Structures are given as C-alpha cells and as structure tokens.
Amino acid sequence: MPRLWSQTIATHRDAVREAVLDATAALVAEHGLTGVTMSQIAKDVGIGRATLYKYFPDVEAILRAWHERQIDEHLTQLLQIRDQTESAARRLEAVLAAYAEATSHHGRHDGDLAGMLHSGEHVAAAHKRLREFVQELVVDAAAAGAVRQDVPADELTLYCLHALAAAMDLHDPAALGRLIQTILTGLRPSDLA
C-alpha cells in the first residue's frame, strides 16, 4: 500500500471517529447519557450501523471515548488560560474560575453510566494531572505572596479542588463568581486576607 493511501485511510478513520464523538456530544447534551444509542449515532453521522460497529463495539466504548475527549479538551483549555494570563495570582484565579465553569456545565451525570465513566483509568490520570497543575499554580502564587504559606500547597490544592466541586450545584454565573471569591479568600495570606 503506497504511503499516501494509508495516510488517506488514517485521516478518514480519524474524521469518522471525531464525527461519531461530535454526534455523541450532541446527543448527551440533549438527552443525557442514557439517550445515546448506536442507531441514533449512525443516523446522525450518516453512516450505516455496521460501519459504526467497525469503529466502536458498543455505546459504552463510544461514551468512554467521548468522555476522554471532553476531559482532554478541558485540561487543554486550562493550560491555555494559564499561558494567556500574566501574574501568578491572576493565573490561579483564572484557572479556578474556568474549572468551576466547566464543573457547573458538567453537572451531575445520571447514575450507573456516570459511575462507569468516572471509574476509568483515564479519569484517575486526568485527576492526578489536574491536581499537579493546580498545585504548581498555588506554589507560584504563594511565592508571589498572593497565597498563604502557613498551609502546605498540596493541602491548599485539595481544599481548592474539593471546594470547587460545589460548582456542580450552582448554575448561576454570579453564584459561581461568589464561590471563586470565597475560595480565594480562604487561600489568601492572613495579613492580606
């Protein structure tokens, strides 16, 4: 097989895979996790069911791939926000705000399927990366004098990430803003707080 042809096939496969995940994202947004079926995805992508099964063995595999892509997109977005923001204190605030926003949209998935998605290794690895990422921001902000130094950075990171989970129960942007301000108040050094 000439190289170009195999590349064409690979590109095509990637495009179909992405289209499947896009259709899945739209179905989850409209009907929730349980509203996703093989037939509906095949229909929305415009391919036959038999073709879809060549890409994914079942709905669970599709949801898992969709969820992994979601997580990767969120982490990439947080990295971009960090790199676009100037001071250490503002970087921390901007990243926490973006994470709260994503958590709020994420909401609580329905039952068993959500448990299945969240029990994956990918989620555990992403959580570890997120924790390390936020901890770096906390360390930098502490070095810049914007975060308290009487509590170790790893404990402050746990505090931030757990407190941010409150965003799941908040859907009003103003409430999210108040949550971030409350969390940041907790982080501040006592002489600045």
Next chain:
Amino acid sequence: MPRLWSQTIATHRDAVREAVLDATAALVAEHGLTGVTMSQIAKDVGIGRATLYKYFPDVEAILRAWHERQIDEHLTQLLQIRDQTESAARRLEAVLAAYAEATSHHGRHDGDLAGMLHSGEHVAAAHKRLREFVQELVVDAAAAGAVRQDVPADELTLYCLHALAAAMDLHDPAALGRLIQTILTGLRPSDLA
C-alpha cells in the same frame, strides 16, 4: 401474650440487632466492607447462622443498617457539639471540625459496596439534614457578624461541605486543623478576614 413478655422479646430483638451491628462495625474497621460475611458475624455475636438470617436477609442488608446507624450517630454527635458550644462563631467552627474529623476517619470505602451504601435514600435524607443544619449555623454566625454576608448562606454551606470533603484525603490531625482554618478564612467577612 402478656405485655411484659412481648416487651421482653422486643428488647431481646433490639439487643441482638445492636450486637450484630457492633460486630459488623468491628469487622468493617478491621477488614473493610468486603470483609464482612454472615458466618463471621454469627460467630462473633455468638448466635447461629439460621438465627442471624431471621434478623437480616443478607450481608447487604446488615451493611445498610450499620451504615444508617453510623450516619445517625454522626449527626447526633454534631447536634451535641452544637448545643455544648457557646457563641455562634465557635459553634460553626466546632461542628465543622467534628465533621472533618468524622469524614477523615470514614475515608474512602472500597468500590461497589460503597456505591451501594451511598445510593440509599437514608444517605440522601441525612445529607439534606446535614445541609440544613450547617446552613442554620452559617446564618447564625453571619447574624453575629462572624461570617460574610456578601454571599448567600446556602452557597456558603455548599462551599463548606464540599471543601470539608478534602478531609477524606487527610489523615493527620494537624492537616485537618489547617483545612478548617482555611475554610473559615474563606467564610470570614472581608473587613475581618
């Protein structure tokens, strides 16, 4: 059946039930949720397996009853702490500290069984009661000027309870103390913070 006799039976049944839950608590503490079996409980309580089955149909039912008792004991303990503490600000701090302590000991249960226990209605009801209980303390402390008033009490309560969940990952009492202080700093009015 004379009244006294039926009372004696009821008291006996309660005593056996409590002994079963005590044995379960000891087994969970030593071997985790998955280390609890009908045979071992019967042996530890000193009753036959057939008798045990007259009280509980299976291990799942026993674990559920044990978990409900645990939750009720924790809530009762929090109420006692509230009633023994003088000022509104100290009451909030003492209750949050006790809750963090309980959460830290609780730790993360192992997998599926924990999911089963936590999905129960009893847990949802207890969580609602806890939220209402903490919110009252937040409202009182805000009225006393010890908690910020620029964020609604229900949002501050969500913040507290989520941030307190960080205690699950902390096992050192000093770290728990720092978590509570960080959370309380977040709650403080800006002119006092």
